[in-house]
Amino acid sequence: MILITGANGVVGRQVKNVLLRQGIDVTTITRGDGDLFSPAWIEPALEGVEAIQISPRATGPGLEELLKLAAGRGVRRVVLLSATTVEYPAGEARFAAQFKKAEELVTRSGLEWTVLRLADFAANALAWVPQLQAGDVVRGAYGRAATSPIHETDIAEVAARGLLGDLPAGSVSTLTGPGSVDQHEKVRLIGAAAGRALSFQELPPERVRQGMLAQGLPEEVPDRLLGSLADYSERPGPTTTTVEELLGRPALTFADWARDNATAFQAQSIRS
Known part of the structure; x- marks a missing residue:
């Protein structure tokens, strides 16, 4: 049995689907399940669990308690979804520190562990859908900000291997997409996939913040x-x-992600 935290998230859903297609039993817990890390509630959910996928945003301050309970109930391994900012700092240090703390807790847990440091998700571009309901322009700050966004399918396939014990215990892997794209290019690629002429308009950061x-x-x-x-x-x-x-095939590109999610950005779909 595999336990997935943050199962309602983009990655959690994908990991669950990958495992189910392989015939693996999966159980999930989310914030909506109540007092997630109360021992009285969580211990029954650990019955028969061999491995846990940890999303720090889902577990929050309850991660340490969850790991102690897991070790006490015979869970063998844990896969942590961390962030590239632990290794490659960007943004406010306090956010990377949250992931670094989660890594420290996992590596001290006594369980077999695998840490996946993830680039920004390609799926974060779905946040632009509301703007595109009103027109063909995405407005935001720092249009030339460039990353190598990772497709959730790639994360899920690597995470599933870790959960099944097919990655080396005690390993840290930094996962990104195969190429760097800025926000202008992301919008262009989404438009190409959706059959729309889209553009990115840069705004002052403070205006974006206030919005x-x-x-x-x-x-x-x-x-x-x-x-x-x-x-x-x-x-x-x-x-x-x-x-x-790790997968023996090229990582999926942002263009691949845009094609896979084109219906979310097509004019008829989002304006109906």
């Missing part, structure tokens, strides 16, 4: 986003070949 806060988003969201984009506009995020090395 996000006006939507009711907590301050952490623009702080996390704009801090990283500012740094990536000066120095592109890392690009590795690790996905290809």
